[in-house]
Amino acid sequence: MDDKKSKNDNKQLINIIQAQYSRLSKGQKLIAQYIINNYDKVAFMTASKLGEAVGVSESTVVRFANALGYAGYPKLQEGLQELIKNKLTTVQRVEMANEDYSDDSTILSKVLKSDIDNIKTTSEDLDEKAFEEASNRILKSRKIYILGMRSSFTVAQYLAFYLNVILDNVQLIRIDMGDPYQQIVRMNEDDILIVFSFPRYSKQSHQVAKYAKSKGAYIVSITDSSFAPVAPLSDNILLVKSNMASFVDSLVAPMSVANALIISVAMKETDDIKKYFHDLEQIWEQYVVYE
Template identity: 25%
Template sequence: MPSGQQARAQAAAITPGTHGSEAEAEQAPPVDQVRALFGGHRLSPGQRRIAQFLIDHLTEAAFLSITELAERVGVSQPSVTRFASSLGFSGYPALRDALQPIALSAIAGSPEGREARRRNELQAAVDAEIENLASLRRSLASTDQILDIGRELARSAPLTVLGLRISASLAEYFAYAARRIHPDVRVVTRGGSVAYDALLQSREAGGTWVLAFAMPRHSKETLAAMKAARGAGLRIALITDLALGPLVHEADVSFTAGTGSRLVFDSYSAPGVLSAAILQAMADADPERTQVRLEKYEQASDQYDFFLED
């Protein structure tokens, strides 16, 4: 684990190739140096609260004791210790040692500049999501895999959509839209024996595929449900932010879409677009059925006056 001196060197390394006063002139802003300490680490929502507090109150927070920091953020002292360990530090004192010289440089800087950077935190989160979408765009340069899975999901009757915990919202969105073009879509948003029963019933009814969503933090329940689906004889298509790991290993085919992690809770622009692309592939796989079902839905929505007039 890094010492305070090693961590300071890590933060300074984001502006390589400079020396002496030239290095000081071109050194990254203190807030960016702090973010460099957090970068590349998957933090829980509670840990992101600690990280955001350190960013927003750097000049004060870097000199707080672990008790004071825990009280200010509203978390337990063990949570602060686990946060420091998740960043690769031996404990909170080592993290504080890394933060203090950055805080001192911030004290010497412009308060107006610090406030402007803090206000731009939301823009930085949007920029990160744009990069996730750009990465997804590159991965879709070939559409063969999307078209293939669209055909398979369209043929599976019933089609089961699995999403537990935070992934439930994505599963509900997909299932809601898929029901417009598919005759039998079943959504599973509860784990344990409830998920097993639903998956078994789907297979017994003739289903062949499950579309599973697995977003951070990845739950053991999701892995268990995927194993249950495979044990029941169902094949699995997975949408996740992971390229490797036990969830991907359990799937027959997987699609990767990054999640935004700059805010307290993740955002899901890329997984949402990927879901819509698969829905499009399903619609195109059986255009006649799609057209008939969409027309019937429009007739029903007019008859029962579902929507407000634009």
């Protein structure tokens, strides 16, 4: 199954399993039944753990994935993750993590490896032309609005902080500053909205992006899936891998992409940055800002 077909079929995965059920072997039918009843757990189980839970071999699990048209079990697992990652409650996330993170001595290595994998996958899959277009649009826009809700606000704030060093037309949309619509009411077709959106996708982020779209703004979404609610509203999507570790969302790869955007814009505004920092250094020295 190619990637395009896989993505299109993710939402129909349970229906596919049910449609193929009569053609499956006895062991594969046990797997199918288990997935239909426990797909939220299976999405984060290895092939060996799934086989152990069902009472079949790991090779039977792999053959089951192949029977559904997937290149291997990891591809089937990705499909299941697409189905459920926005539906899992925080309690469910913690319950699932108990199995993988129960040994305290392995937590550090597991989390670091997961973050490394997220960055590696993002590096391999991110559309370079989409990234270049996003960078150029930032420079061409009359005003740059940046949005991120809940944990994504941290990355949005980071991007806004450094873009403010380079440019003087950056506005971070802040929920603690009142109604977000009031902050973007003057937005028009010459502006850009950069929105960070990761599971569990914030409904308000989608609503603000929808309003920005109605104002004609160019929308860049930095998100983990083409099925993210904000994706259909976007003119440009930067897909970033963001697997979760327990109830904590991994924002390492989104932060890295934000870093790359900052550097890309900065390299096109080198002279202005030099002058800016020259003036800042004089102020810092005058007021003894640093030890």
